[in-house]
Amino acid sequence: MMTQTNPPATGQAAPSGDDENFTEATRIPLWDPEQDDVLVCRQVRQETHDVKTFVFSAREPRAFRFYPGQYMTFELPVEGMVTRSYTISGSAARPYRIEITVKRVPGGPGSNWLHDYMMPGKEVNVSGPFGEFTTDATGEEKLLFISAGSGITPMMSMTRTACDLSEPSDLCFVHAARTPADIIFRDELSLLAAQNPGLRIAFTCSTAAAHHSWTGYTGRFNIQMLSLMLPDFKDRKVFCCGPAPFMEGVRNMLRDTGFDMEKYYEESFDFGAETAGTFDEDPVAAPEISGQTFRVSFTKTGHVVECGPGMTVLSAAREAGILPMSSCQRGICGTCKSKLISGEVDMQHGGGIRQREIDQGKVLICCSTPLSDIEVEL
Ligand SMILES: Cc1cc2nc3c(=O)[nH]c(=O)nc-3n(C[C@H](O)[C@H](O)[C@H](O)COP(=O)(O)OP(=O)(O)OC[C@H]3O[C@@H](n4cnc5c(N)ncnc54)[C@H](O)[C@@H]3O)c2cc1C
DSSP, X not given: OBOOOSSOTTSOOOOOSOOTTTTTTTOOOBOOTTTOOEEEEEEEXXXXXXXXXXXXXXXXXXXXXXXXXXXXXXXXXXXXXXXXXXXXXXXXTSTTOEEXXXXXXTTOHXXXXXXXXXXXXXXXXXXXXXXXXXXXXXXXXXXXXXXXXXXXXXXXXXXXXXXXXXXXXXXXXXXXESSGGGOTTHHHHHHHHHHOTTXXXXXXXXXXXXXXXXXXXXXXXXXXXXXXXXTTGGGSEEEEESOHHHHHHHHHHHHXXXXXXXXXXXXXXXXXOOOSEEBSOOOXXXXXXXXXXXXXXXXXXXXXXXXXXXXXXXXXXXXXXXXXXXXXXXXXXXXXXEEEEESOEEEOOSSOSOHHHHHTTEEEGGGEEESSOEEEOO
């Protein structure tokens, strides 16, 4: 089972925003995740037929501190309000803008709203950056990035950052797409590989039937392809991101070769899944804070459920058959922010909620356990 690690995947410390030397060169103030929450769209780029990149900056110039691979959480005015996380796809070495690259999901409210309505000049409320899925591709370690679909974004940020800062020392970036027309950042990655000898790129397409000019790997990504691309793959640290079945396939494939899974890191974009962790670690048990059971009432749906010792409000909601949006499940990403109408909770969050939101009675239900009977607006 995949679990999370507290420090970022590489063991680096998370950016704290309190390094006063950070903007010394420009004197542009830092983005303060506790106070600042509005991004303005500056540019929209069509990457493929169903993928767009949105470029944002703050209203007034601000420098964003983030590690490549981190994400931000966006509040989108659709169906009332939905909260969705998007990985910053741009380079951390270009700190004055935030780029996200979004695939349109058929029927999905958030991604369709962004594709249809987000345009230059429009503002959006965000929180973050968050996340622990990161590495320094300019370091000594040999790396292998494996991505599929929109899972390319964290690796793209890590690659762009490494190329901006110096050069990847030994990085192989494998990206799997459905067809050649679905390969995101194909031209840019090819150019970066041409300019940086430490970077190798390989694309695979599950089908290429309609693309007679495609001469690359075709079919589902498999161990034969990987061995041909990279005979030394077992010596590498692997970072993987893509749809859950793809990542499961990669995990099984690597494990079958005897790959040391301590060197495998993955990020899941899937709703409800755990994110940013190594594989094969011990699960972290929820802290047991009291021996009591409390009643949790969900005011929108009318469900009432008993919440046992140590059980989070999110687990109680799921038990009641409600499926609130959530992502990190550790109080970091802010996706599950909800209004506590009455009662008290113990909230052990990891920075995904601001003090002023707590003062307004909001809680992150993934990391909150009841201390009394409670009512939650869900
Ligand atoms: C940490 C994190 C980082 C993320 N980064 C990105 C990113 O860089 N780019 C990006 O496009 N998305 C990213 N996502 C996914 C994003 O948050 C949304 O889930 C996605 O845009 C779909 O939202 P929606 O409201 O349109 O559809 P939803 O209502 O969320 O989903 C509609 C349906 O589509 C499925 N679905 C959701 N996402 C996908 C997907 N990517 N591909 C196929 N099916 C899907 C859902 O399971 C559901 O059945 C990230 C998610 C997380 C948790």
